[in-house]
Amino acid sequence: MRLYTATITSNNEIRAGVHLIEMHVPALASAVQPGQYCMVRCCHALASDPLLRRPFFVHSVRPALGLCTLLVHVQGRGTSWLGGQREGGTLDILGPLGHGWEVRPTVRNLLLVSESSMISSITLLAQSAIEQELAVTLVAHFSNAAEVYPPALLPPEVEYHIITADGSLGEQGEVQGALGDYLVWADAACCSVSRETAVVLYATFERMRGRNFAQALVLRPLVCASGVCLSCSFETLSGMKVICRDGPVFDLREVARSVTI
Ligand SMILES: Cc1cc2nc3c(=O)[nH]c(=O)nc-3n(C[C@H](O)[C@H](O)[C@H](O)COP(=O)(O)OP(=O)(O)OC[C@H]3O[C@@H](n4cnc5c(N)ncnc54)[C@H](O)[C@@H]3O)c2cc1C
Incomplete structure (x- = not known):
């Protein structure tokens, strides 16, 4: 996990309220694995509202060009701010975080x-x-x-x-x-x-x-994204898990047979 400064290379609103944001952030483009997420600061450098970073998956990468994209659905304050950022702007990103999708080598x-x-x-x-x-x-x-x-x-x-x-x-x-x-x-x-x-x-x-045979994703608002605050914990048959660190990808059985989510 590292802190990155990403430079926005484009922001296309692909339909109302959905933005495809491309960023130049070579180290993240090389490091991120499918299903891992990043915590993005959703305000200007000297501002503090909203205080908490917001989680986003990396939607696609072009490591040779150092590019990553985020697909942002505008929901509230943080995503509205992100959707309003333009080419040349910078984003403060922490990542990659969490446990993503695992594909066994035998899978065809x-x-x-x-x-x-x-x-x-x-x-x-x-x-x-x-x-x-x-x-x-x-x-x-x-x-x-x-x-x-x-x-x-x-x-x-x-x-x-x-x-x-x-x-x-x-x-x-x-x-x-x-x-x-x-x-x-x-x-x-x-x-x-x-x-x-x-x-x-x-x-x-x-x-x-x-x-x-199957894995599944569990999504909930995340606060600390480091397994400390336990606000995203849920009880599975194999014990307590936190979505931010143990997930967001789990075995489907653990998700479907969890006691609380
Ligand atoms: C691991 C992870 C990865 C994510 N990846 C993406 C992504 O790639 N693209 C994307 O558009 N969104 C993604 N999200 C959801 C995104 O983080 C939230 O929409 C965002 O944090 C909302 O922030 P806001 O300040 O705009 O809205 P807020 O004002 O904080 O909230 C607006 C509304 O959205 C709800 N909300 C907030 N977080 C979530 C959530 N996780 N799931 C469902 N509802 C939520 C709130 O309860 C509230 O009703 C992801 C969430 C998680 C947990």
Whole structure:
């Protein structure tokens, strides 16, 4: 983990309230692993509001050029400030942090599952898996066509299966209904979904594929990001875990069968 000063090279609002921010920050671009996150200071250097840094995944990297991108959904004060930053501005970033996605060396076919804005947690994994010549399918659920993550931002080799709740683009329905044949094809699954969906997926995955097949993400507002304040702790079958240090990626079983989240 290090403190970086990143220089913004572009900020594109890809749809209302969603910014793709590209930054020149070579050491981070080389160091970050898929599923790890960074804590970004969301105010100017001499200001202190908001006081706490905000967590973001690195959405993609181009290590040869020293570039990283963040995909920022504007929610409140911190993300509004970040979305308003322009080319040439600097960002103060702490990272990479946490325990990300682990793909076993024997995996050839990788299934990625995501819901809505959580997709930024797996885009770097898609990029890295394609670079390692894995076959990658992303099954992603959105509420409607306007919210769909642009296919052009994914490596072209990724098979992208879009599901919308209202059927305005791709297949209509829920994510679990679309997994069918992919579960037979995949050697491993990485799921960036709500806990409710994780519980449903776990029942199917364990029945069809047994243990250690899938990992899942747990997201909650983070305060210290160093495992000290315990505000992001939750009780699993194997004991107390903190999301900021032990996660945000866990075995799906731990997430689905956790006592409190
Ligand atoms: C490990 C991790 C990685 C993340 N990566 C990304 C990312 O790549 N892109 C992105 O757009 N967002 C990401 N988020 C969520 C992002 O950090 C929050 O949206 C942000 O902190 C909100 O800050 P704010 O000051 O704009 O809003 P605030 O004023 O602090 O809060 C606005 C609203 O957002 C809610 N909120 C805050 N944090 C979260 C959270 N973690 N999950 C759900 N709701 C939240 C608050 O409860 C409140 O209702 C990530 C969160 C975590 C924990």
